Amino acid sequence: MLDQRVDLDRVFHALSDPGRRAMLERLSEGPATVSTLARPLTISLAAVVQHVQVLEASGLIRTEKVGRHRTCSIAAEAVRSAEGWLTDRRALWERRLDNLGRYLADGEGGGDAARDARSHASNRTTKSTTKSTTKSTTKKRRGT
16 A cells, blocks of 8 residues: 555655646657657657656656667656556545535525434524523612
């Protein structure tokens, strides 16, 4: 579990940069050289190489050097692990939101739990108001 979390940390760190995301989008079309990845970006080739190193360290891409060219391609395993993690979180939050929706629908529609809670709150307010009125009336009678 810890190793998986470290890998996911690297993946999400790599995805946090818009330039690296743009490189991944380009690589989704197929393998490309570092020079090809650098063309649309407004950063130096050296900066692109650093970004490629981050993507490679995260496991999102693989590189292969042939002669003077380094070719990059997407590594599907890391993308699938991040997608799986996000899918699990989405399912968790959808369940929670569904539960909240049911709770609110019961409260709006007069469900037993919501009705009891409203009744209890109303009784507390009534008792508090009655006590204040009684104290005020008693003081007036005493002339204080």
